[in-house]
Amino acid sequence: MTELSTMKDGVANQAEASDRVLQILAEAGRLFASKGFEGTSMRDIALACGISKSLLYHHFSNKDEIYARVAVGSTLELYLFVRDRIPDGPPSLKIRAFMVATAEYFRRYRWAWIASTTAFWNDPDRTRHKERLTRRDRFENFLRGLIQEAIDAGEIRKVDVPMTGRLILSSLNWMHRWYNPNKSATPEQIAATFFDMIFNGLRSGEMIGLPGAEPPRASRRKSR
Amino acid sequence: MTELSTMKDGVANQAEASDRVLQILAEAGRLFASKGFEGTSMRDIALACGISKSLLYHHFSNKDEIYARVAVGSTLELYLFVRDRIPDGPPSLKIRAFMVATAEYFRRYRWAWIASTTAFWNDPDRTRHKERLTRRDRFENFLRGLIQEAIDAGEIRKVDVPMTGRLILSSLNWMHRWYNPNKSATPEQIAATFFDMIFNGLRSGEMIGLPGAEPPRASRRKSR
DNA sequence: GCCGGACTTGACCGATCGGTCGGTGAAAAC
DNA sequence: GTTTTCACCGACCGATCGGTCAAGTCCGGC
Numbered sequence: 001m002t003e004l005s006t007m008k009d010g011v012a013n014q015a016e017a018s019d020r021v022l023q024i025l026a027e028a029g030r031l032f033a034s035k036g037f038e039g040t041s042m043r044d045i046a047l048a049c050g051i052s053k054s055l056l057y058h059h060f061s062n063k064d065e066i067y068a069r070v071a072v073g074s075t076l077e078l079y080l081f082v083r084d085r086i087p088d089g090p091p092s093l094k095i096r097a098f099m100v101a102t103a104e105y106f107r108r109y110r111w112a113w114i115a116s117t118t119a120f121w122n123d124p125d126r127t128r129h130k131e132r133l134t135r136r137d138r139f140e141n142f143l144r145g146l147i148q149e150a151i152d153a154g155e156i157r158k159v160d161v162p163m164t165g166r167l168i169l170s171s172l173n174w175m176h177r178w179y180n181p182n183k184s185a186t187p188e189q190i191a192a193t194f195f196d197m198i199f200n201g202l203r204s205g206e207m208i209g210l211p212g213a214e215p216p217r218a219s220r221r222k223s224r
Numbered sequence: 225m226t227e228l229s230t231m232k233d234g235v236a237n238q239a240e241a242s243d244r245v246l247q248i249l250a251e252a253g254r255l256f257a258s259k260g261f262e263g264t265s266m267r268d269i270a271l272a273c274g275i276s277k278s279l280l281y282h283h284f285s286n287k288d289e290i291y292a293r294v295a296v297g298s299t300l301e302l303y304l305f306v307r308d309r310i311p312d313g314p315p316s317l318k319i320r321a322f323m324v325a326t327a328e329y330f331r332r333y334r335w336a337w338i339a340s341t342t343a344f345w346n347d348p349d350r351t352r353h354k355e356r357l358t359r360r361d362r363f364e365n366f367l368r369g370l371i372q373e374a375i376d377a378g379e380i381r382k383v384d385v386p387m388t389g390r391l392i393l394s395s396l397n398w399m400h401r402w403y404n405p406n407k408s409a410t411p412e413q414i415a416a417t418f419f420d421m422i423f424n425g426l427r428s429g430e431m432i433g434l435p436g437a438e439p440p441r442a443s444r445r446k447s448r
Numbered sequence: 449g450c451c452g453g454a455c456t457t458g459a460c461c462g463a464t465c466g467g468t469c470g471g472t473g474a475a476a477a478c
Numbered sequence: 479g480t481t482t483t484c485a486c487c488g489a490c491c492g493a494t495c496g497g498t499c500a501a502g503t504c505c506g507g508c
Contacts, residue, residue: 156426170397201426278458
């Protein structure tokens with residue numbers, strides 16, 4: 001039972017949902033992704049679905065629930081999706097597979113992904129997103145485990161694990177801001193390219209004498 | 225005339241603006257950053273400034289103009305700010321300085337930075353942001369020039385220049401999502417750490433036989 | 449004294465917001 | 479054949495949205 005059971009119109013893990021509900025989630029995700037949570041009205045969603053606004057409240061209790069279904073639905077299975085695509089082998093190749101799998105997830109559920117990673121991320125009422133954040137943490141901790149594994153195996157340098165995870169996730173999380181699906185490279189290919197750059201570094205093999213792995217210089221100004 | 229003339233309360237390049245205008249821009253930037261453009265009402269801004277809503281319309285023609293002043297004000301001088309902090313020397317060190325300077329800019333004008341990089345980035349009415357996008361492009365092209373320079377000098381591998389620029393900017397642009405100013409590391413230190421990781425790579429020097437600089441494998445699925 | 453312009457206000461506008469209401473029609477359950 | 483269930487709708491609600499307006503208040507120059 002590792003494969004996701006229901007996948008339709010880019011809406012993940014919405015098993016036992018009617019076609020209408022799936023349609024609403026798909027349209028709402030697309031709108032949330034392009035106009036944000038506050039910028040998307042219930043009328044917008046109803047209009048995009050070709051139904052009355054009342055019907056939205058028949059299937060969902062309020063606007064928050066629609067967003068929650070979109071966002072949780074997209075992050076719900078991300079961890080499992082990625083985990084199942086990590087092969088046996090050297091830890092560094094696992095990290096590569098992690099990146100490629102995450103990119104594949106992004107490509108498949110693009111709108112829900114964007115909606116969940118951009119819309120009211122810093123809402124003061126964080127309790128509404130507690131479950132989503134917990135799953136995000138599990139996802140990120142999974143990556144950190146792979147990084148630690150690669151360090152223990154001696155495949156990568158003794159880098160700062162959380163910081164390395166942030167670098168890797170940054171390269172993936174920022175992709176939706178510039179990715180153009182009409183261009184040739186797929187998200188998976190882009191992720192693989194980023195892995196190559198981060199893992200092997202940009203430095204030319206012939207060069208020496210340039211700044212190595214010394215700790216970063218302190219900034220000119222003290223913060224705070 | 226390369227140094228920024230007016231900097232107050234984290235609002236860059238608002239020369240000849242009254243204290244009141246600077247206060248409005250600072251509060252509006254903070255609100256836009258935390259609640260988004262649509263999620264921030266003119267009443268919110270007025271309340272945060274302790275003034276009436278009407279006064280906002282005395283100093284600005286409408287909500288869009290306030291946002292434009294916040295966003296353009298923050299991106300207006302980013303290019304100059306960074307350019308002036310690029311030292312003479314090896315191209316790779318210029319890239320490092322580019323990253324550190326951008327991080328310093330982020331630290332100084334954090335709210336305006338966040339507001340301009342997050343709020344309605346994909347607004348269909350792009351014309352309103354044309355100037356901002358043009359300046360963004362100039363900023364990004366400047367980085368690409370440095371990367372090309374480093375390639376020509378043989379300091380870094382013959383990587384894909386736009387993709388390398390995206391990786392570097394991703395690491396900086398995503399920082400606001402996890403950066404905590406109360407923690408010890410400054411943005412400049414974080415940027416320097418990222419440069420080290422990207423430039424030198426994660427791979428342990430002792431290791432061999434792991435995936436090297438070969439082009440990324442094609443993904444399992446063909447796009448389109 | 450008073451005049452003009454910059455600054456500031458509360459009352460108000462039409463539009464739109466999220467959400468509710470009573471009801472309809474058709475199929476399923478009895 | 480009746481009742482229940484369920485997807486669905488148009489009309490409507492109070493609140494809030496961005497924005498306007500006439501009326502001050504303040505203050506330096508004449």
